[in-house]
Structure formats: structure tokens, C-alpha cells
Amino acid sequence: MKTNYLHQGDCLPFLEGLPDSAIDALITDPPYASGGLHIGARQQSPTIKYTSSGRNQLHSDFTGDHRDQRSHLRWMLLWLSECFRALKPGAPICLFTDWRQLPTTTDALQAAGFTWRGIAVWDKTEGVRPQMGRFRAQCEYVVWGSKGDMPIKRDVGVLPGAIRQVIKQTDKHHITGKPTEVMRHFNRICKPGGIILDPFAGSGSTLVAAQMDGYEWIGCELSDHYHEIAQARLNGL
Template sequence: MDTNRIIHGDAVTELQKLPSSVAQSIIADPPYFNVLEDEAWDTQWKTAADYIAWCDAWVAESMRVLRDDGLAFIFGQLGKREHTFLHLMSRLSQQHQFHDLIIWDRAVGYDERRDSFTPQYEMILVLRKGESVKFNKGSVRIPYDAATIETYLKDKRYKDKDARRAHLEKGKYATNILRVPSLKGISKEKCGHPSQKPIALIEKFVACSTDVGDLVLDPFLGSGTTAAAAQRLGRQWLGIESDSSYIEIAETRLAADATLFSKS
């Protein structure tokens, strides 16, 4: 199977053409259903039931393509009073094996509201296929600053200070609340997609769920963030995208990214 390429087409249709059990990780950022109300691809379903039925189909095909020890990361978000993703998570967790729920703390809020708290997070439902999964916990450590390391080294319970310093300098293990700033219009990383995710976030998912050479699949590639993250980390990748304008953006981005990192 050819990898490191973008497939132009419908996610469900193209997923059905792929072999079973080939992807080590699936990272999917699908339409959220009436959250981005100005985007036709997010408002194409008449009812929440229609949207959930569509999700049933593409998730089922994605899980078929996933390896037995793989993980599927599925992004979702609540709208102003929209709660469809809550129902979808419940449904998918009944149909497939629940593994985790990650909260992406965007660091800044959006869509100010007069009668409730300003939302600042999105959710990532994580599903697994088998009883055991590949998970590289050490790849998603969060560095301590120098002052914190020096403070922790004063703990008298640890006699081997060199070993303790080496441990601290690796950083602490990440929790399932990941604080990564969202992309703003002035961000150099921003490249034309209204729901583009920061590559620093996607890299965490690629790093923790795959090894070098493994295949990462994104059924909704958009501007190519998953492919760029996989490319940087030495993974194989495969993306599906229905919008030709986004494919053009992704291809340009990936070519520039490959050139940049080949020189570094």
C-alpha cells in the first residue's frame, strides 16, 4: 500500500478501500456538526441523528483499518448549546473500546458568553481496538523549569542526587489535560483552515501512539497537520481529504516542511 500521500475523496468511501489492520494510529478531526456555522462542511446534516449515523460509519471503518494494538484519537467540541458530541462519545464508547478522554486546554477562551463560563477546551475521545495498546509514555513528558528542578533536588528523601537530576531533567509525564495554545490568525503556523490544530498537540498523539516507521492515518486531513507531524517524527502517513483547496494547502505545506527539516 502506497503511503505518504493524500487521497482525494469522501472519508467513508476511501476508508472502505483500505486494507484492514494497517494503521498504528488514527487521528481524526472531523466536522463537529453546526459548530462552525459558516462552513458548509460543518452544517451539511439536517439533524444530530444524521450526523451521528455518519460518524458511526466512518469510525467503524477507521477501527477496521486500525491495528489491534493501535489507538484512535477523535476530536470533538461543544457549540454554544450544542451537545451532540456528548451523545456521540457515549455511542462510540458502547460500540468500541473506550481508552481515554483527553481535554485539550486551548490556553485562551473563545466565543464569549453572557450567561455561562467562557469555553476554553476541546475533547479528544480515544478508542482502542484490542486489550493492549502501544503507548510510549516517555515521549510526552513536560519539561520542568530550572528553578523547579533545583527545588525538587532539595528533597532529602533522595540520596542519589545525580540520578534524581537525570529523572527530573526528562520532565514529568503528561496528564490527560494537555495545555497547548490554539492557533490565532497571526500565527505563522496558520495556513488557511478554520479549525486547524497546532502541530505541537498532534505531535504528542503521534509520538505516544506510534514508533518510527509506523503508519498514521487521518481521515480528515484538512491543511495537513497530522501528515506534517508524522513526517517530522519519521512515521509513515496517509490522509483523506474531500476538499481540493485544502489538499493544495496541505501539499504546499508538506513540501515546505520537508525542505525545512531536511536542512535542520
């Protein structure tokens, strides 16, 4: 297994090729298949679902965000089961999700064999998604757990359960990309110097944050466009 290497292609063949019990943490932001209250809305392109203007001149679309609820759950079980095999005993897992897919994500994590341990919050601050007469949709969530028992005596300290971090356009390289500083916070669940796996690398924020803080990493991205962006960011460190 080659670390500090970004693969290009579908995540399932990539994950199937990983050795057993080799990875120290899974930290990833998979497609949510969200963004609508019915299947017609959910199957629209990400630029329509996730940008206020219905179009985006800065970032390319991505695939895999169109599934209905049952197929999304089944798909998550496929790749999470491979991740379970590849993770070391006790390894932590962190899955980003939104409010619509929060129940499905907690189900998928447990059905794949992981122990569910909690939910952390990314507060994007008051600058996002105002809704008159409604609560502002300013948070995304991280469903986290571990492969079996998770020793308390690991050299990671106490981690905050809520991260408040604004989205900066200079650090936004993907329609749904997470800020590098957010990923630096969540990567700290991994033991120092450990190997972090991200099978949905996108524009590379998890991997860039890992490299900045001295972790090893291994990732995969399906899109040629975003693989190129992620690789350029990693090469620039």
C-alpha cells in the first residue's frame, strides 16, 4: 500500500485493493444525495441543488449525488464495509453529512460494523443560507465512531464537539468542499503520524490538512477535474 498517494477512479475497486487492518482513521465527505424534499429535486445537478443562484461558474459538477434513500444506504454499506476491513482495530471514523441524511448515515455506519460514538458539528456561521421565518441551515454534521473498542489513552487529547469556521472563497475549490481548517480539526481524531483514508477526496481538503499536520494519507477521487485540483494543491505544499 502506497501512502501519500492520490488515486483516480471509483472508490470501490480502490478500497478493495487495500490490505486488511492497515489504516489508522477514515475521515471523509461522501456525496450526500441530498438537497431536495423529493426524488425529482434530489436528482438535479449539484450546481442547482447546492448553489443559491442555481448555477456556479467557479466549480465543476460531480457525480454520485443523485441516489434515492434506499440506494444511497445500500451504496454506503458497500464502501463502508470495505473501509471496516481496511481499518485497524480501534480506528476512528468520521463521516460528513447534512440534516436530511443524518439518520441514514448513522444507520449505515452501524450496519457496516462500526460502533457509533457521537455527532460533531461544523457551524458555517451566520453568513450562509438565510431563510425568512425559518431556522438558518448553517450547520453540517460529522457522524463519528470506531472499529470496535476505541482506547481512551491515545495521544490526541480532548477534541471540541463543535467547530465554528467560516467558508473562505480563497479556500473553496469544490461546490461542497470543506475548509482546510475544518479538516485539520477533524483529522486530529487520528493518532499522531497515523494513516488517514479519504475515498472521496474531492478537491483534497482532508489530504491537504493531513499533510500539513504530519499525518500519512491515502485517497481516491473519481472526477478527473477534482483529482487534478487536489493533486495540484498537494504538490503545492
